[in-house]
Amino acid sequence: MTTNRIITINDTTLRDGEQTAGVAFTAEEKLAIARALAAAGVPEMEVGIPAMGPLEQEVIRAIAAEDLPSRLMVWGRMCASDLEVARQCGAHIVNLSVPVSDLQIRHKLGKDHRWVLDSIRRFVPLARDAGLDVCVGGEDSSRADLDFLHQVLAAAQAAGARRFRFADTLGVLDPFATFDRIKALRAESDLEIEMHAHDDLGLATANTLAAACAGATHINTTVNGLGERAGNAALEESVVALKHLYNMDTGVDPLKFPEISDLVARASGRPVAVNKSIVGANVFTHEAGIHVDGLTKNPANYQAFDPAEIGKGHRIILGKHSGSSSVIHAYRDLGIELSEDRARRILPRVRNYAMAYKRPPGFRELMSYYLESSRPAAS
Ligand SMILES: CC(=O)SCCNC(=O)CCNC(=O)[C@H](O)C(C)(C)COP(=O)(O)OP(=O)(O)OC[C@H]1O[C@@H](n2cnc3c(N)ncnc32)[C@H](O)[C@@H]1OP(=O)(O)O
Numbered sequence: 001m002t003t004n005r006i007i008t009i010n011d012t013t014l015r016d017g018e019q020t021a022g023v024a025f026t027a028e029e030k031l032a033i034a035r036a037l038a039a040a041g042v043p044e045m046e047v048g049i050p051a052m053g054p055l056e057q058e059v060i061r062a063i064a065a066e067d068l069p070s071r072l073m074v075w076g077r078m079c080a081s082d083l084e085v086a087r088q089c090g091a092h093i094v095n096l097s098v099p100v101s102d103l104q105i106r107h108k109l110g111k112d113h114r115w116v117l118d119s120i121r122r123f124v125p126l127a128r129d130a131g132l133d134v135c136v137g138g139e140d141s142s143r144a145d146l147d148f149l150h151q152v153l154a155a156a157q158a159a160g161a162r163r164f165r166f167a168d169t170l171g172v173l174d175p176f177a178t179f180d181r182i183k184a185l186r187a188e189s190d191l192e193i194e195m196h197a198h199d200d201l202g203l204a205t206a207n208t209l210a211a212a213c214a215g216a217t218h219i220n221t222t223v224n225g226l227g228e229r230a231g232n233a234a235l236e237e238s239v240v241a242l243k244h245l246y247n248m249d250t251g252v253d254p255l256k257f258p259e260i261s262d263l264v265a266r267a268s269g270r271p272v273a274v275n276k277s278i279v280g281a282n283v284f285t286h287e288a289g290i291h292v293d294g295l296t297k298n299p300a301n302y303q304a305f306d307p308a309e310i311g312k313g314h315r316i317i318l319g320k321h322s323g324s325s326s327v328i329h330a331y332r333d334l335g336i337e338l339s340e341d342r343a344r345r346i347l348p349r350v351r352n353y354a355m356a357y358k359r360p361p362g363f364r365e366l367m368s369y370y371l372e373s374s375r376p377a378a379s
């Protein structure tokens with residue numbers, strides 16, 4: 001794939017990420033996360049919801065006062081009171097959200113299509129007059145009628161919005177349907193299109209990539225995939241996958257991911273699973289004999305991408321699935337060269353230890369197996 005397109009990341013760790021049930025960042029944590037995202041080259045971030053009240057507004061203003069190189073977005077409902085507070089926060093962009101599925105329009109707001117289109121025509125120009133760039137946030141876009149969505153985008157563009165956010169609010173799309181929807185909208189509109197995916201079916205990143213391939217210009221991400229319910233598309237997965245699969249550049253520095261991931265894990269109180277793609281502690285750790293053998297012959301045999309890209313390296317551990325190459329490798333790390341034959345004699349001890357204790361043998365055990373393997377077998 002030779003794309004080389006640029007995709008703009010709009011990271012929403014500080015808005016949808018913080019909507020994770022039970023998560024509440026302090027002002028200092030929000031500032032630290034904003035600084036870290038900006039330092040990593042994240043070009044846009046959604047930093048909060050002014051309608052939540054004065055404390056939230058104060059934090060957003062504090063982030064704005066940092067004059068970071070990233071553009072700041074705030075989230076609000078498409079109504080006068082939310083717009084009024086949004087305009088006072090020093091952000092560059094306001095996301096004015098309005099449900100676009102018939103279900104939510106009727107059963108959440110008790111309104112109809114005409115009300116949605118009239119609201120867009122009314123509030124987008126007001127936000128523009130307040131000096132804000134406008135993204136129309138289409139809540140529940142994935143369950144919306146496609147013809148109506150075309151009308152929403154047309155109304156948004158005519159009213160002066162620069163962007164439409166396609167929200168798969170409940171994470172119910174798959175990558176094929178996402179591709180088709182975004183392609184259809186792209187074909188009929190010149191607006192920027194931002195994909196906002198949720199991970200209820202484990203497809204947030206896949207759907208985000210599909211949207212990028214179909215012509216979305218912007219994607220929402222969160223650090224560690226934090227976010228409402230099962231979370232959003234993970235920043236680190238999206239950036240690395242866009243680059244490796246599609247040669248799409250985001251300008252975000254992957255070397256910063258381990259540090260940002262730790263920061264957000266601590267601030268959110270949501271530890272990162274050891275097997276979490278890209279940033280999990282064990283995703284470059286290998287035990288299986290065939291993998292370790294292949295890896296030590298040539299890392300390309302068993303790596304999706306070079307862990308050095310995020311400042312990490314491969315780690316080999318001994319365990320139940322080790323082979324003799326793993327044993328040779330482990331002893332070489334201790335400065336001991338083992339013959340193949342001796343490694344094969346030590347291997348059962350390694351496996352038994354791992355099965356008994358559910359961890360790799362340590363230095364003491366390895367030295368004892370080594371000494372034992374030098375003795376002649378008892379007759
Ligand atoms: C899919 C998403 O993630 S959308 C973002 C959701 N995020 C949050 O809700 C977090 C922050 N929310 C809050 O702090 C509060 O809910 C507030 C300040 C926004 C509103 O608080 P309250 O005024 O107490 O209302 P409450 O939360 O009980 O109910 C939401 C109201 O917003 C209305 N509403 C929801 N979406 C919209 C919209 N896009 N446009 C206009 N009104 C809307 C609902 O109909 C309901 O009003 P109603 O009670 O008159 O029917």
Ligand SMILES: O=C(O)CCC(=O)C(=O)O
Binds near residue numbers: 096098170
């Ligand atoms: O309307 C929007 O801006 C999208 C809000 C959101 O977070 C969602 O729908 O999941």
